[in-house]
Amino acid sequence: MTIVETDLYGKVTDTWRPVRLGEEANFDEKWLQGILFAHPGALPLAEIDPLASDSVSICRELRLGRGLLDLLLVSPRGRLTLVECKLWRNHESRRKVVGQILEYAAELARLRLSDLEARVRDRLKTTTDNPFFDRVRAQAPAISEKEFTENLEQGLRTGHFCLVIAGDGIRSEAQVIGEFLRAAGNLRFSLGLVQVDLHRRGERLLVQPRVPSKVQTEVRTVFVGASEPTGADEDDQQDGETNEAPGAPEAPEDPLARVDREFWQSFIDEVKLQHPDQPRPRHGGRNWVKLSFPAPVGWLALYRLRGAKPRIGAFLAFRGPAGHDLFERLMAERKEIEEDVGMPLSWDSERRDRWTIALYQDWAGIDDPSTYAAQKAWLADAANRMVNTFRPRVRARSE
Structure with a gap:
C-alpha cells in the first residue's frame, strides 16, 4: 500500500x-x-x-x-x-x-x-x-x-x-x-x-x-521460575580438601610459597566479580584460591601449576551421589554450556569418586612477574565465565 x-x-x-x-x-x-x-x-x-x-x-x-x-x-x-x-x-x-x-x-x-x-x-x-x-x-x-x-x-x-x-x-x-x-x-x-x-x-x-x-494468554498457575531458597545457599563444604592443592603437590618449605601467597592476595583484592551473589575468593591451599558455590559443588577452584607443563586454570569438582547426578545432568547440556562459557572445557568423569569440569591455559612464563597482570586478568575472566554459566544451573538443579 x-x-x-x-x-x-x-x-x-x-x-x-x-x-x-x-x-x-x-x-x-x-x-x-x-x-x-x-x-x-x-x-x-x-x-x-x-x-x-x-x-x-x-x-x-x-x-x-x-x-x-x-x-x-x-x-x-x-x-x-x-x-x-x-x-x-x-x-x-x-x-x-x-x-x-x-x-x-x-x-x-x-x-x-x-x-x-x-x-x-x-x-x-x-x-x-x-x-x-x-x-x-x-x-x-x-x-x-x-x-x-x-x-x-x-x-x-x-x-x-x-x-x-x-x-x-x-x-x-x-x-x-x-x-x-x-x-x-x-x-x-x-x-x-x-x-x-x-x-x-x-x-x-x-x-x-x-x-x-x-x-x-490467561493467567495460569506458575511452575517455571526460580523459587526462593529455603536454606543456606552457600554450603562451603570442606570435604577434607582445605589444603589440598588442585594440581601437583609442592613442599611447604618451597621459597616460592610467599610469592604465591602475595600473587593470590593481590588477585583477591583486585578481582571484580560480575555476579552479585558470588562471595569473593578466599585462599584455599598452596597456589590456589576458592570461590564458594551452592552444594553439592562446594567451590570453584582457581589455580596456578608449575612443572613440565605450567598452566593456570579453574575447575568445579563434584563428589558423592548428588555430585555425580548433577555432573551427569550438566553433561547432557554440554554443548549449550560450552557456548555460554565461550572457552573450551574439559569434562573428566574417569574417577569414581570425583568428577570435574575445568578450563585452563598453558603458561610458559608462570613465574615471570611481568606476566602476573595477564595471568590475573585471564583468571578473573575464567572465574566470571564459570560463575555466570554454572552458578544458576547448579542452584536450579539442586533446589
Whole structure:
C-alpha cells in the first residue's frame, strides 16, 4: 500500500512506496533489530501489555539457553519485554519463531534477578550495580528503586513477561500459535505480533510498527521460575580438601610459597566479580584460591601449576551421589554450556569418586612477574565465565 503525503489543502506533495523487509540488502533482521533497539518507543507495547509501555532498551543478543535473544527491554514498572525480529517467509518459520521466543521466556523465568544482572553486565561489559534500574532512571528520574526491583523480581519468579515478535508478513495464525501457547501453560505472558511496515521516498525511510493481531494468554498457575531458597545457599563444604592443592603437590618449605601467597592476595583484592551473589575468593591451599558455590559443588577452584607443563586454570569438582547426578545432568547440556562459557572445557568423569569440569591455559612464563597482570586478568575472566554459566544451573538443579 502506497502512502500519499499531502498538504493541509489536500494537494499531493509526495508518495512513499512500500518496501518489504529483506527486499533490499540493507533492510534485514539485523537492521530491524538495530532500529528497534535505538527506538524502543516505536513498538506499540501499550497495546500488548500496558505494564510494558515506556520501555527502555537493555541489551541486544543476550544468550538465553541455546540461542541469542534479539532484544531485552524493561519498563519503569519492572516489566521485562523480549523481542525477536524475524522475516516470516512460510508457515514453518512462524512455528519456529513462536517456539523460540517461548523457550527464551522459559529460560529467563529460571533465573534470579542476580543471575540476569550478571549476564547483562557481561553482555554490556559494564560494572554498574544495577544495569536495569540505571537505564530506566535515565528516562524516569522519579522512579522508586525499591518498587522497580520488587516488580522486576516478581516478574522473573512468575514468568510474567511481554513477548514481541516483530517482522514482515505478520498475520493472525491462531491455530499455529495456540499449539505453542498450550505447551507454555506454566508461564504468564502477553504475546504480541508486530507488523513492521516500511515505506521509502528517495533516501528516506518510514518505519511503522503496528499490531494487526494479538494473542494473550490467561493467567495460569506458575511452575517455571526460580523459587526462593529455603536454606543456606552457600554450603562451603570442606570435604577434607582445605589444603589440598588442585594440581601437583609442592613442599611447604618451597621459597616460592610467599610469592604465591602475595600473587593470590593481590588477585583477591583486585578481582571484580560480575555476579552479585558470588562471595569473593578466599585462599584455599598452596597456589590456589576458592570461590564458594551452592552444594553439592562446594567451590570453584582457581589455580596456578608449575612443572613440565605450567598452566593456570579453574575447575568445579563434584563428589558423592548428588555430585555425580548433577555432573551427569550438566553433561547432557554440554554443548549449550560450552557456548555460554565461550572457552573450551574439559569434562573428566574417569574417577569414581570425583568428577570435574575445568578450563585452563598453558603458561610458559608462570613465574615471570611481568606476566602476573595477564595471568590475573585471564583468571578473573575464567572465574566470571564459570560463575555466570554454572552458578544458576547448579542452584536450579539442586533446589
